Amino acid sequence: MGTTKNAQKQTKAELDQKLMLSxxxxxxxxxxxxxxxxxxxxxxxxxxxxxxSKSSERSELRYAMTILDGLVKEGYQHQLDCMVGSACALYxxxxxxxxxxxxxxILRSHPESRPAREIHLASIExxxxxxxxxMKEAAIGxxxxxxxxxxxxxxxxxxxxxx
Numbered sequence: 001m002g003t004t005k006n007a008q009k010q011t012k013a014e015l016d017q018k019l020m021l022s023x024x025x026x027x028x029x030x031x032x033x034x035x036x037x038x039x040x041x042x043x044x045x046x047x048x049x050x051x052x053s054k055s056s057e058r059s060e061l062r063y064a065m066t067i068l069d070g071l072v073k074e075g076y077q078h079q080l081d082c083m084v085g086s087a088c089a090l091y092x093x094x095x096x097x098x099x100x101x102x103x104x105x106i107l108r109s110h111p112e113s114r115p116a117r118e119i120h121l122a123s124i125e126x127x128x129x130x131x132x133x134x135m136k137e138a139a140i141g142x143x144x145x146x147x148x149x150x151x152x153x154x155x156x157x158x159x160x161x162x163x
Contacts, residue, residue, distance in 0.1 A: 008125035
């Protein structure tokens with residue numbers, strides 16, 4: 001189990017680094033959008049959407065998913081890449097359970113897909129970290145409430161003792 005956890009952590013760190021380095025610039029996105037508008041084709045649309053799937057803007061990530069999922073429904077020849085792009089966008093949006101499910105769907109039909117394996121492991125690790133953060137915040141909140149109640153009870157007992 002420890003080996004798997006370490007692999008997940010390492011894979012998450014590596015994927016996060018890759019995604020940070022592969023963020024598209026505004027210029028690249030504009031150039032691809034123009035190319036897509038001038039010469040509409042599934043290939044141009046895919047290039048634009050796949051690039052958007054690595055964006056730092058939430059609206060662009062959602063738009064990329066819409067386009068990539070549409071290309072899959074249309075029977076685009078590079079469906080695996082479209083599904084990886086959508087899983088990547090979900091990961092960047094912080095929707096780790098959905099990202100993991102997409103990666104698992106890819107791995108069922110393409111077990112050799114390295115990008116899907118990376119997204120899968122990183123999504124599991126990110127989800128675990130998110131859950132731990134929530135539990136820690138809940139524990140801190142509970143302790144704070146308990147301390148406040150204790151202080152209020154202490155003050156009340158002091159006031160009652162003075163009477």
